[in-house]
Structures are given as structure tokens and as C-alpha cells.
Amino acid sequence: QSVVTQPPSASGTPGQRVTISCSGSSSNIGNNYVAWYQQLPGTAPKLLIYRNNERPSGVPDRFSGSKSGTSASLAIGGLRSEDEADYYCATWDDSLSGWLFGGGTRLTVL
Amino acid sequence: VQLVESGGDLVQPGGSLRLSCRASGFIFSSYWMNWVRQAPGKGLEWVAQIKRDGSEKYYVDSVKGRFTISRDNAKNSLYLQMDSLRVEDTAVYYCGRDVPPDYWGQGTLVAVSS
Numbered sequence: 001q002s003v004v005t006q007p008p009s010a011s012g013t014p015g016q017r018v019t020i021s022c023s024g025s026s027s028n029i030g031n032n033y034v035a036w037y038q039q040l041p042g043t044a045p046k047l048l049i050y051r052n053n054e055r056p057s058g059v060p061d062r063f064s065g066s067k068s069g070t071s072a073s074l075a076i077g078g079l080r081s082e083d084e085a086d087y088y089c090a091t092w093d094d095s096l097s098g099w100l101f102g103g104g105t106r107l108t109v110l
Numbered sequence: 111v112q113l114v115e116s117g118g119d120l121v122q123p124g125g126s127l128r129l130s131c132r133a134s135g136f137i138f139s140s141y142w143m144n145w146v147r148q149a150p151g152k153g154l155e156w157v158a159q160i161k162r163d164g165s166e167k168y169y170v171d172s173v174k175g176r177f178t179i180s181r182d183n184a185k186n187s188l189y190l191q192m193d194s195l196r197v198e199d200t201a202v203y204y205c206g207r208d209v210p211p212d213y214w215g216q217g218t219l220v221a222v223s224s
Contacts, residue, residue: 035210037154044204044214045146045154056212088154090210097168099144099156099210 004028006089006102012079013110020105022072022089028100032092034072036065039086039104048087049074076107084109111135111213113205118218125195125222131188131205131215139163139183142209145190147201148217155201158190159209173199195222 004024012018036049049065062077089102117129145157158179159168167179178191188205202217
């Protein structure tokens with residue numbers, strides 16, 4: 001079964017740069033675009049990155065995405081307390097003919 | 111852009127429920143639409159996707175044969191018919207616009223319990 005894997009947790013101090021990884025396979029990340037979402041407690045997810053590294057209007061350039069092979073990463077620069085949230089990667093899987101979300105990474109700002 | 115889900119409720123295992131998502135602020139018929147769910151305290155799980163004209167539909171394996179996604183472009187509405195509900199279907203169900211979803215509704219809670 002296809003799986004997209006994220007670390008369950010990450011942390012950083014204000015002003016730091018943190019990176020969250022997302023690991024998949026040739027049937028998903030390796031052959032499709034990756035999107036990233038931020039979910040604050042009790043709210044709906046918000047799209048941060050699409051097509052691996054594109055930001056929707058209104059998303060600060062502190063957020064950036066990259067992809068290499070079957071892995072992708074979300075980088076958050078100049079960490080702020082309001083960045084404390086759950087982050088999810090998402091990608092299409094050709095074998096499943098469906099979308100896969102990573103398990104999510106809880107970011108803590110120390 | 112606004113997406114408003116409705117129809118969530120408490121239902122017994124084996125029961126049925128129909129969720130609705132009313133869209134406004136954009137040309138509904140121009141976008142693929144999705145349902146994504148989130149079980150209490152868990153991560154996001156994509157459930158189903160439907161093409162602009164309804165001609166293509168995709169489902170996560172766990173709901174195939176039980177859930178049906180549909181849309182009415184004249185009413186700017188997306189639906190999810192949920193049959194043979196199981197305890198593990200308990201979740202907040204979100205509708206999302208486009209692929210990948212760029213706008214999401216606030217979600218509607220489906221609780222399956224006896």
C-alpha cells in the first residue's frame with residue numbers, strides 16, 4: 001500500500017528556519033506534484049504550497065517547498081509563534097488513483 | 111470563495127447520511143471538487159474527488175462501494191452519499207475546491223456510534 005511519510009513532530013525557536021520532510025515513492029511524489037497544508041487547531045487546512053514550490057497569493061515567502069526524487073520538503077524561515085500548527089504534505093498516487101496525505105507533522109515553536 | 115458543508119449527524123452503524131457542500135464566490139462548474147475527512151485527533155484523509163462535469167469520480171479504497179460523490183452544477187452544490195456507515199467513518203468531513211484543494215469549508219461532523 002502506498003504511503004507518504006512525515007516526521008510526527010518538529011520544533012524550533014523564534015527566528016529559526018525549520019524543515020519538514022515528506023517521503024514517498026515513484027508512484028506518488030516521484031511522479032506527481034506535492035502540496036503542503038497548514039492546519040491551526042480547530043480550523044480547516046490552509047494551502048501553503050502547490051506544484052512543489054508555488055505559493056498561493058497571501059502566503060508569506062517565509063514558506064517554501066522543494067522536491068527531489070521521491071521526497072519533498074517544506075521550509076519555514078523566520079519562525080514565528082503563530083506558525084505553531086500541524087503541517088501536511090499531499091500528492092496524487094498513480095497506483096491508487098487517489099490523493100495521499102502524509103500523516104502530519106506537529107510544529108512546536110519553543 | 112465560500113464552501114459551506116451541512117448534513118453531518120449522529121448515525122448508527124449500517125446507517126446512511128448525505129452530506130452537502132454549497133459553493134459560492136466562484137464558477138463552481140469550472141472546478142474539480144473533493145471530500146476530505148479527519149477523524150478526531152487524527153490526520154487528514156482524502157475521501158473522494160469528482161471532475162467538473164461529474165464524468166470522472168475517484169474514491170479512497172475504504173469507501174468504495176459505500177460512498178458516492180456527486181454534484182449539481184446548476185445548484186452550485188457538491189454531495190456525498192454515505193451508506194453502510196462504520197464506526198471508523200466518524201470524522202469531520204470537509205469539502206475542498208480544486209486539485210489539490212485550495213479552499214476548504216469549515217467541515218461537518220459525522221459520528222457513527224450505537
